[in-house]
Amino acid sequence: MTATKKVLVIGGDGFCGWPTALHLSELGHEVVIADNLSRRAIDAELGADSLTPIASIEDRIAAWHELTGKTIGFARLDVARDLAGLRTLMLSMQPDTVIHFGEQRAAPYSMKGLEQKVYTVDNNISATHNLLAVIAETGLDPHVVHLGTMGVYGYDGDGLEIPEGYLTVFVPGDENRMYKRDILYPTNPGSVYHMTKSMDQLLFQFYAKNNMIRVTDLHQGIVWGTQTEETRRDERLINRFDYDGDYGTVLNRFLMQAAVGHPLTVHGTGGQTRAFIHIQDTVRCIALAVANPPARDGKVKILNQMTETHRVRDLAYLVARIAGAEVALVDNPRKEAAENELKVSNATFLDLGLKPITLAEGLLEETVEIAARYAHRHRADSVPCVSVWTDAQKPGTVPAASRIDTAA
Numbered sequence: 560m561t562a563t564k565k566v567l568v569i570g571g572d573g574f575c576g577w578p579t580a581l582h583l584s585e586l587g588h589e590v591v592i593a594d595n596l597s598r599r600a601i602d603a604e605l606g607a608d609s610l611t612p613i614a615s616i617e618d619r620i621a622a623w624h625e626l627t628g629k630t631i632g633f634a635r636l637d638v639a640r641d642l643a644g645l646r647t648l649m650l651s652m653q654p655d656t657v658i659h660f661g662e663q664r665a666a667p668y669s670m671k672g673l674e675q676k677v678y679t680v681d682n683n684i685s686a687t688h689n690l691l692a693v694i695a696e697t698g699l700d701p702h703v704v705h706l707g708t709m710g711v712y713g714y715d716g717d718g719l720e721i722p723e724g725y726l727t728v729f730v731p732g733d734e735n736r737m738y739k740r741d742i743l744y745p746t747n748p749g750s751v752y753h754m755t756k757s758m759d760q761l762l763f764q765f766y767a768k769n770n771m772i773r774v775t776d777l778h779q780g781i782v783w784g785t786q787t788e789e790t791r792r793d794e795r796l797i798n799r800f801d802y803d804g805d806y807g808t809v810l811n812r813f814l815m816q817a818a819v820g821h822p823l824t825v826h827g828t829g830g831q832t833r834a835f836i837h838i839q840d841t842v843r844c845i846a847l848a849v850a851n852p853p854a855r856d857g858k859v860k861i862l863n864q865m866t867e868t869h870r871v872r873d874l875a876y877l878v879a880r881i882a883g884a885e886v887a888l889v890d891n892p893r894k895e896a897a898e899n900e901l902k903v904s905n906a907t908f909l910d911l912g913l914k915p916i917t918l919a920e921g922l923l924e925e926t927v928e929i930a931a932r933y934a935h936r937h938r939a940d941s942v943p944c945v946s947v948w949t950d951a952q953k954p955g956t957v958p959a960a961s962r963i964d965t966a967a
Contacts, residue, residue, distance in 0.1 A: 564849065565589045567652060567701070569638050569690070570660030572616050573598050574799040575706060575782065575841055579658065581789035581796065582842040583849065584629045591632035591652055592616070593645075593661070597682075598799075601668070607803035607941035610815055610933045611785065614795045622795035639685035646693050649701075656849050657694075659705045661686045662755065666710065667892075667946040668805040669752035676751045683755035687762050695770040702773045702852040703763075704845060709778050709834045709865060709903065711757045713747025714895060720902040724776070724861020743861075749895055750948070760859070768857045775848045779841065780834030780865030780903075783810040784922055785929050787839045798838065800929060802937060804944030810835065810874055811926065812942075817882035818930035819937055826944070827891035829872025830898030834865035837916040847911045863905045866915035877918065882927060894948035 571580040571592030584590045596616065602608050614622065620631050636644050638661045649657075662683040663669065669679040687705070694701065712721050726744045729737040743764065746757035763774045790798045801807040802815035813823045836844075844864045853860035875886045891897070909915075916922055 562850075563587050563589065564655040565591075565652060566656045566658060566849065567591050567593060567648070567654040568658045568660065569593045569686070570662070571633075571658075572596055572619075573660055573664070574801065575664075575838070576658075576660040577619070578787040578790050578798050578838060579660070579842045579845050580631055581623060582787060582846060584623065584631055585627070585789055586846060588849070591634065591648075591654070592620075593634045593636045593638060593648060595635060595637040597637075597663075601663075601806075605803060605805060605941065607801075607806075607938055608936065610800040610802050610936055611797045611929065612794070612933070612936070613797070613799060618795055622793055626792055626796075638689055639682045642689050642693070645689055646697065649693055649699055650697060653699060654701045656852075657690065657701045657703050658845060658849070659687065659690060659703060661690075662706075663752065665806045666750035666752040667944055669755075670750050670948050671805065671946040679751050680755055683752075684758055684762075687759050691762060691766040691770075691772060694772055695766060700773075702775065702849070704775045704848045705759065705763065705777065706845075706864075707756050707759060707776050707778045708753060709780050709863065710750070710753040711746045711748055711760065711778065712744065713749055713753075714831065714833075714899045714901065720904055721863065722904050723863050723907055724778070724859065749893070760861075763859045767859045771855050771857060773853050773855055773860075775853055775860045775862065777844065777848060777862055777864040780836045780863075780868075781808050781810070782838050782841055783808060783835055783918075784838040784926050785811070786925065787842055800933070802930075803941040805946055809833070809871055810878070811930075813875055813878040813884075814882075814923075814926050814930045815934070815937060816942065817878055817884035818927070818934040819939075820884075821939070821942055822885045822887035823875045823879060824887055824889050824943070825872055825875045826889060826893065828897050829870065829875060829888065831871045831895060832868055832899050832901040833871065834863075834868050834901060834903050835918075836864060836866045837922060839922070840866055840913065840916050843913060844908055847908060847913065851911060862907045863903050864908065865903055865905055866913075867917055868901045868903065869918070874918075877923075878927075881923070892944050892947040
């Protein structure tokens with residue numbers, strides 16, 4: 560039986576946070592969500608709501624209590640900006656575990672323009688550091704579980720298996736001696752968003768070493784699917800289904816495009832190989848991380864949270880066969896390798912008992928059905944990805960409208 564813990568879920572209203580909060584509550588944990596509802600505000604900014612209708616956070620929590628008798632607490636809190644509010648909440652709750660989803664999560668959005676780049680850095684880095692600094696200052700001792708990304712490693716296609724966080728290196732020294740060191744596996748971020756996750760790693764490393772804070776950093780693959788065992792119980796609990804060019808993950812975008820008769824938009828050749836995980840496995844992995852905190856040894860526990868790898872074009876043709884859709888190769892707005900291989904170790908979660916859900920096991924059809932049921936809610940102008948990774952102008956030139964007047 561799982562030991563009951565007090566769990567604070569920062570960002571618990573989001574795509575991964577909401578089903579995680581429900582799953583941990585179902586397991587018997589005492590769950591409180593802290594969220595500033597910024598993802599809903601970004602929906603309004605982009606003009607692209609979730610394909611599925613999302614109830615208010617109050618209605619979501621009330622529905623869960625009505626169905627299960629279990630209570631989930633909620634604090635509207637901006638962790639990146641309200642340091643005093645975060646400190647007060649932490650001291651009053653004294654959580655055993657803090658799950659940190661409180662970061663802007665979309666690579667395309669982080670590359671959309673100046674404001675989005677600055678917002679992503681300010682929000683993500685401040686949220687992470689505020690949490691760690693409050694824990695260090697108050698003397699509280701929660702286990703921090705952070706949702707990172709496989710994207711911190713980049714996609715060079717060199718064929719090496721990406722280990723779980725650390726790389727053993729040998730550094731030459733005096734008198735032909737070799738010194739053994741375990742270092743963080745080198746990062747190679749491909750967007751401002753991925754850069755912030757790379758910076759998170761250094762913050763975790765410092766506070767684990769300096770303040771003995773226990774941290775599990777989960778490097779997650781691309782999430783597909785919408786529903787979990789808990790969210791499918793009632794439409795008021797339904798999870799997000801993002802399909803737009805900024806927040807929609809690639810497989811979910813293909814499924815929605817097929818549902819509305821839009822060609823499946825494959826960027827470039829579609830030879831990009833990526834790691835994937837179903838949303839149900841996401842919540843299971845987080846529950847396993849909560850149940851297995853690391854030792855207080857000054858080292859971050861880093862796990863690769865993914866279950867399988869696929870080429871993007873292979874996914875497109877799979878969906879096309881299932882849904883009778885067409886595939887369209889379009890210009891790639893991202894600065895990335897056109898083709899790559901990807902090998903990833905996920906041994907720890909398998910050893911902890913994870914039995915992965917794969918694309919071949921039926922939940923793909925469930926997501927197809929969800930996309931078709933709510934297809935009438937989509938906005939066609941939100942489908943294309945218009946955030947580009949590089950500017951068209953030559954280096955060193957600034958368009959007249961963008962020049963900064965320094966005379967003042």
